[in-house]
Amino acid sequence: MTTIHIAAGIGRAPTAMAAYDAALADANLHNYNLVSVSSIIPADATIEVVDSVPDLGPAGNRLTVVEGTSVVGPNETADTAATAIAWATGPGPGLFYEASGTDPDAVEREARRGLDAGSELRDWELPDSETLVSAVEVGDSGYTAAVVIAAYGDSEPIC
Numbered sequence: 001m002t003t004i005h006i007a008a009g010i011g012r013a014p015t016a017m018a019a020y021d022a023a024l025a026d027a028n029l030h031n032y033n034l035v036s037v038s039s040i041i042p043a044d045a046t047i048e049v050v051d052s053v054p055d056l057g058p059a060g061n062r063l064t065v066v067e068g069t070s071v072v073g074p075n076e077t078a079d080t081a082a083t084a085i086a087w088a089t090g091p092g093p094g095l096f097y098e099a100s101g102t103d104p105d106a107v108e109r110e111a112r113r114g115l116d117a118g119s120e121l122r123d124w125e126l127p128d129s130e131t132l133v134s135a136v137e138v139g140d141s142g143y144t145a146a147v148v149i150a151a152y153g154d155s156e157p158i159c
Helices: 016-026 104-121
Strands: 003-013 033-036 046-049 062-072 080-089 094-101 128-137 143-156
Touching (some): 003 016, 016 062, 016 143, 080 143, 094 104, 104 128, 128 143
Parallel strands (some): 062 094
């Protein structure tokens, strides 16, 4: 059985990529090569929401993820960087949907609307749903990032 760890992180730095990396570090996912997948939760997976993802293998390994990311720069007028992942599970496979923006409430609603639409496309029983939102007030200088990551199982060697 695979455990999917879901964690949120925030970061600030002088560049967009460094702020993103800092947000990944806040969730303890900064030392992996992240490979994004679309949205399907395997039927045998267990979801575990954590403050910080445990060690999932050596630095540099590949890690499969579903990811929500919002990065706001110093010249933007937004007050907040916000992102969310919503998920639904049942007795079989499940779904993830992510959304990003600058309004935490709007981001949460969008992720849930996407989840509802994705659920309607499938003939699956999905009685349980949750959402995790990551939001951070934008600083006075530099870039600000928020992430929510669903990390599938342990990392694997790239080569």
